[in-house]
Amino acid sequence: xxxxYMAKNxxxxxxxxxDLKTRMKAKDILWLRKYLDTPDxxxxxxxxxxxxxxxxxxxxxxxxxxxxxxxxxxxxTWRTRQGNHSKLPDFIKRVLKASEKYNxxxxxxxxxxxxxxxxxxxxxxxxxxxxxxxxxxxSKCLRNNHKIKTVR
Numbered sequence: 001x002x003x004x005y006m007a008k009n010x011x012x013x014x015x016x017x018x019d020l021k022t023r024m025k026a027k028d029i030l031w032l033r034k035y036l037d038t039p040d041x042x043x044x045x046x047x048x049x050x051x052x053x054x055x056x057x058x059x060x061x062x063x064x065x066x067x068x069x070x071x072x073x074x075x076x077t078w079r080t081r082q083g084n085h086s087k088l089p090d091f092i093k094r095v096l097k098a099s100e101k102y103n104x105x106x107x108x109x110x111x112x113x114x115x116x117x118x119x120x121x122x123x124x125x126x127x128x129x130x131x132x133x134x135x136x137x138x139s140k141c142l143r144n145n146h147k148i149k150t151v152r
Contacts, residue, residue: 007019024094025098028094028095028098029098031091031095032098032099032104034046035095036104049092052087052088053080053096055087056080056086056087056088076120076122080096116151117150117152118150118152119150119151120149120150120151121149121151122134122139122143122149
């Protein structure tokens with residue numbers, strides 16, 4: 001018995017059961033929504049997931065993203081490994097895949113200067129892709145010696 005057969009309405013010859021694939025996708029999107037919530041509303045597992053994601057970054061990306069640059073994957077261009085080589089739990093991999101599939105990004109059309117100033121500067125999500133300037137000596141100096149992380 002296939003899942004499609006079970007999910008069909010009884011009038012169409014099915015069993016009328018809920019579509020499990022669609023429910024799992026919806027569940028992953030709800031987890032993603034909790035993960036992307038404001039810091040004061042985020043559950044504890046989100047902070048643990050941040051640390052796991054940061055440690056499992058795709059290190060062969062171009063340009064290379066150093067440890068000090070990996071701050072928030074949702075606001076930056078770097079990504080994690082999602083195949084068999086990833087050390088992330090399956091639950092977090094599913095949430096990240098849902099994020100990429102539905103092109104989840106920060107869409108702030110009208111923002112105040114305070115919010116714009118607090119955006120992460122390194123590998124900015126709206127910056128140029130494959131921006132090799134991030135690994136130049138001047139950028140490394142700003143990042144490592146002066147501890148610059150945000151636009152302001």
